[in-house]
Amino acid sequence: MPPYHHGDLRRAVLAAAVDAITEHGAAGVSLRDLARRVGVSHAGPVHHFKDKAGLLTALAAEGFALLADALISTREQTDSFVELGVTYVRFALRHRAHFEVMFRPDLHHIDDPNLADARDRAGAALAGGVEALGEQRTGDQRTAGVAAWSIVHGFATLWNTGNLDAGDDPEELARRVAAMLFGAD
Amino acid sequence: MPPYHHGDLRRAVLAAAVDAITEHGAAGVSLRDLARRVGVSHAGPVHHFKDKAGLLTALAAEGFALLADALISTREQTDSFVELGVTYVRFALRHRAHFEVMFRPDLHHIDDPNLADARDRAGAALAGGVEALGEQRTGDQRTAGVAAWSIVHGFATLWNTGNLDAGDDPEELARRVAAMLFGAD
DNA sequence: CCCTTGACTTGTCACCGACAAGATTGCGGG
DNA sequence: CCCGCAATCTTGTCGGTGACAAGTCAAGGG
Numbered sequence: 107m108p109p110y111h112h113g114d115l116r117r118a119v120l121a122a123a124v125d126a127i128t129e130h131g132a133a134g135v136s137l138r139d140l141a142r143r144v145g146v147s148h149a150g151p152v153h154h155f156k157d158k159a160g161l162l163t164a165l166a167a168e169g170f171a172l173l174a175d176a177l178i179s180t181r182e183q184t185d186s187f188v189e190l191g192v193t194y195v196r197f198a199l200r201h202r203a204h205f206e207v208m209f210r211p212d213l214h215h216i217d218d219p220n221l222a223d224a225r226d227r228a229g230a231a232l233a234g235g236v237e238a239l240g241e242q243r244t245g246d247q248r249t250a251g252v253a254a255w256s257i258v259h260g261f262a263t264l265w266n267t268g269n270l271d272a273g274d275d276p277e278e279l280a281r282r283v284a285a286m287l288f289g290a291d
Numbered sequence: 292m293p294p295y296h297h298g299d300l301r302r303a304v305l306a307a308a309v310d311a312i313t314e315h316g317a318a319g320v321s322l323r324d325l326a327r328r329v330g331v332s333h334a335g336p337v338h339h340f341k342d343k344a345g346l347l348t349a350l351a352a353e354g355f356a357l358l359a360d361a362l363i364s365t366r367e368q369t370d371s372f373v374e375l376g377v378t379y380v381r382f383a384l385r386h387r388a389h390f391e392v393m394f395r396p397d398l399h400h401i402d403d404p405n406l407a408d409a410r411d412r413a414g415a416a417l418a419g420g421v422e423a424l425g426e427q428r429t430g431d432q433r434t435a436g437v438a439a440w441s442i443v444h445g446f447a448t449l450w451n452t453g454n455l456d457a458g459d460d461p462e463e464l465a466r467r468v469a470a471m472l473f474g475a476d
Numbered sequence: 477c478c479c480t481t482g483a484c485t486t487g488t489c490a491c492c493g494a495c496a497a498g499a500t501t502g503c504g505g506g
Numbered sequence: 507c508c509c510g511c512a513a514t515c516t517t518g519t520c521g522g523t524g525a526c527a528a529g530t531c532a533a534g535g536g
Binding site for chain 4: 300331332333334335337338339
């Protein structure tokens with residue numbers, strides 16, 4: 107039972123945004139185009155997101171939530187930091203549109219609580235995976251966490267911007283790269 | 292002797308673009324605003340860059356050239372990979388506007404030869420620094436190069452997007468992070 | 477049965493990127 | 507000296523976009 111005119115405009119617009127960003131990049135997405143895609147007037151989406159920034163904020167929050175779920179799920183299956191890193195990279199490649207928007211605070215409403223929550227949850231999942239390695243392996247915990255996040259985030263970013271594709275399988279390359287940081291565990 | 296009406300519109304627009312991006316992010320820069328800033332009609336810059344993408348391509352190429360210079364200069368002073376990484380990070384923080392545009396191929400004319408040249412030059416400087424470590428330290432050279440690039444690029448990106456600022460001095464933190472990859476040399 | 481509230485539409489404004497056409501300037505050949 | 511030419515910049519315009527204001531419409535509680 108669709109609750110109203112469209113049914114679930116909010117979801118539909120978010121899904122259309124993912125498609126549009128995947129096709130034309132985050133820069134080339136317009137509220138009016140999304141409205142057209144879902145068959146609604148040009149100001150329809152505004153009601154749900156208030157802003158273009160509001161829409162991208164919601165999309166980023168959704169992305170962080172998905173990432174957090176993926177990381178937590180991986181940690182339940184293995185203690186390997188390398189596999190946690192591979193999960194991070196896999197998320198970035200599979201959810202390119204979300205990932206592209208997640209780390210662009212200039213496109214967000216910086217004070218959005220949903221976004222902050224989701225981001226913190228993902229951050230905690232990643233940091234916890236590094237702590238599990240134990241102090242003797244990593245030296246300073248905070249530095250180790252930053253190093254871990256940096257290497258997987260850098261790899262994902264560079265791959266997604268086309269700077270790394272020399273015919274490799276990205277996940278396998280990511281696995282070897284992650285293994286260089288904390289050894290192959 | 293200014294060669295013409297404005298003198299050097301091309302340079303002036305590039306400089307204005309750096310200011311504008313630093314203030315409002317790469318998304319919020321408009322050719323018309325830049326034209327206004329340098330006191331020229333709204334279509335003036337078009338003649339030098341053809342496109343908005345053309346302008347950003349030129350800016351990215353300039354950025355890669357500056358980065359290559361900085362990396363090469365560092366390699367002349369030390370063999371330390373860690374310091375090379377710190378130079379990469381320092382560049383990203385000090386030339387935020389350039390760096391922000393350099394890794395956004397969706398904003399570029401992908402086939403621009405100047406851009407490709409400058410990028411290759413910077414890439415070679417970074418890769419050379421890793422090779423200098425010697426094979427016994429790094430295992431597979433290509434993987435080591437990707438890992439090195441990933442960790443410094445990820446750190447720089449995360450810092451610039453406000454995900455790392457917990458009161459540290461970024462260069463010192465970057466130094467410790469880089470040292471976790473190939474040891475403190 | 478109405479009327480409040482939330483969901484969406486219509487209309488409008490200033491701004492932007494791209495393009496076309498014209499004006500201005502400097503320069504070199506005759 | 508000056509004429510033409512090319513590079514540089516201006517003016518005018520078009521379709522598209524984000525934001526806002528005001529109106530329309532459906533559902534559900536009183």
